[in-house]
Amino acid sequence: MIDAVYALTLRSLLLQKRTIVLVVVALTPVLMALAYALARSPGDHDHSFYSDLVQQLFVPTVAALVALVFGVSAFGDEREDGTILYLVATPQARLRLVVAKVAAAWTASLLLLVPSLILSGALSLRHGLTAGLVGWPLVGVVLASLAYCAASVLLSLYTRRPIVIGVLYIVLWEGSIATFAASAAKLSISAYGRAFVGKVLPQAAAPVSGTLVAGIVLVAVAAATAWIAARALGRVELP
Amino acid sequence: MSDAPAIAFEAVSRWFGDTVALADVSFTADGGVIGLLGHNGAGKSTTLKLCAGFSTPSSGTVRIFGTNPRRTPDVYRRIGIVPDHSPPWPFLTARRVVELSAELHHVEDHRGAAAAALETVGLEDAADRPVGGFSHGMRQRVKLAQALAHGPDLLLLDEPLNGLDPTQRSHVIELLTRLGREGRTVIVSSHVLHEVERMAPRVLVLVNGHLVAEGATDAIRRLISERPRRVLVEPDRDGRALARELLALADVDAVRLQNGTIEIETSDPAALSHELPQAAKRTGTLLRGIRPVGDDLESVYAYLHDRARGQAR
Structure with missing residues (x-):
């Protein structure tokens, strides 16, 4: 039953018009890697470029934006068109509904992000590409996007402008404050995502934690926000 | 099955900022068709949303079969809802929408239940077409089918006759009347009295968030x-x-x-219609025009509102 909700949500997410914009966003690192590959000169450091691409663009901006928009749309659009009423007015456990939504948003995000990261790595590193160099950043992107999706689903239940608030968090908090203050980075999803990149690539700043802790934090953020969202679903005013 | 009534409102108020959508409303409903009458913005949709667990009262309590649906989703097994919004997932066929609704309500034979519900609303011929291409009336019937598919004891219908042609209206009225006779509780919101009185032996009249009249439809009609x-x-x-x-x-x-x-101003318009021409004749006055004032629905609701507050004469 719940797989039906997951499948329908995934279909709705992939068919929405803004997915085209998200494809363009997800293709940005690929285009940058392609430009780098075409203009590469003998003295260039492929690892350094790839590291910057993943840590400064992919995880904090591309993955965050894609997951934010899919996460917000999973429930947000249904609040707008009233579809949410047909789901809420069923005896399904609220947590199961939320998990189906988060899972659908996460799947949609990964469908865009995973090929983009692999292509970006292949173009940037060419023959230097190893499973580890793509695998560890991939784990970071996968887990960070899970946390972003769950947090975005929660946001969409509490506010009418979840994308604006989400973008403000990504730009102001993660992109600005958390990059200057080490303690603020502990409240940044992308900082934990970048911790996985640091396993195989040089990091601009000291990692916020080890990969194990980062993984636990990201999964915990996803679980906690999904749980709160399930509670919110029984409290928020529906259309 | 609990003995609690299908719906119990106790001193329920709902406000949004400074706007009072519902003020101190109390009523119970258990079995039969009940019309929820009122002009646009009277509080009908708010009442239905509170019944459906889509909103929380600002004060007072709402109990559906003795529970709060916001905290006990299991009660939705017994509730069927036709909201004001379009049916969900327009890219799906009507059959799939109704099947899915039955499935989500834990109906074992959800395919059979969906087929029966679609037949009940007269949509079996169009069942395998995507809902997105349906007319307003057909969408209304899809909504009704998804609300009926799991055999609910309580039906909450927000203006279910909107967009239906006269034949479909008669069919839906017949259906709802039958469901009411079977002992199910059917709440139908509408702003048209004559529509409601064809199916609901009891009505609740809301004006500006106040429950201004409640009782047998005939008595309300007489009062009006x-x-x-x-x-x-x-x-x-x-x-x-x-x-x-x-x-x-x-x-x-x-x-x-x-x-x-x-x-x-008269309390007997029929008598006035006889006496007015005679009075005009006696005074040698020609009447250029005669027209009723305040005979529209809004005025009727305003009268009931004033009457409930003891201001009407």
Whole structure:
């Protein structure tokens, strides 16, 4: 039953018009890697470029934006068109509904992000590409996007402008404050995502934690926000 | 199955900022079709949303089969809802939408239940077409089918007759009447009294968030038809003589002269229709025009509102 909700949500997410914009966003690192590959000169450091691409663009901006928009749309659009009423007015456990939504948003995000990261790595590193160099950043992107999706689903239940608030968090908090203050980075999803990149690539700043802790934090953020969202679903005013 | 009534509202109020959507409303509903009447913005949708667990009262309590649906989703096994919104997932066929609804309500044979519900609303021929291409009336019927598929004890229907043609209306009214007779509780919101009185033996009338009348539909109809009426008369000359003549009549409660017209308030419009021409003849006045004032639905609701607050005469 719940797989039906997951499948329908995934279909709705992939068919929405803004997915085209998200494809363009997800293709940005690929285009940058392609430009780098075409203009590469003998003295260039492929690892350094790839590291910057993943840590400064992919995880904090591309993955965050894609997951934010899919996460917000999973429930947000249904609040707008009233579809949410047909789901809420069923005896399904609220947590199961939320998990189906988060899972659908996460799947949609990964469908865009995973090929983009692999292509970006292949173009940037060419023959230097190893499973580890793509695998560890991939784990970071996968887990960070899970946390972003769950947090975005929660946001969409509490506010009418979840994308604006989400973008403000990504730009102001993660992109600005958390990059200057080490303690603020502990409240940044992308900082934990970048911790996985640091396993195989040089990091601009000291990692916020080890990969194990980062993984636990990201999964915990996803679980906690999904749980709160399930509670919110029984409290928020529906259309 | 609990003995608690299908719906129990106790001193329920709902406000949004400074706007009061529902004020101190109490009623119970258990079995039969009940009409929820009121003009747009009267509080009908808020009442239905509170019943459906889509909203929380600002004060008071709402109990559906003795529980709060917001905290006990299991109660939705017994509730079918037709919201004001379009059916979900327009890219799916009507059959799939209804099947999915039955499936989400834990109906074992959800395919069979969906087929039966689609047949009940007369949509079996169009069942395998995507809902997105349906007319408004067909969408209404999809919504009704998804609400019926799991055999609910309580149906909450927000303007279910909107967009239906006369034949479909009759069919849906018949269906709802039958469901009410079977002992299910069917709440139907509408702003049209004659539509509701065809199926609901009991009505609740909401005006500006207040429950202003409640009871047998016949009694409410009588109350409305016996309310004081106002008639505007246009005489061909100074109307003072006619006004004096009218004031002497037993059925005329008040007469007002304004801008050359005479506004008459009467509690017996039928008697006035006989007496007015005679009064005009006696005073040698020609009547250029006669028209009722405040006979629209809004005025009827305003009258019920004033009456409930003890202001109506």
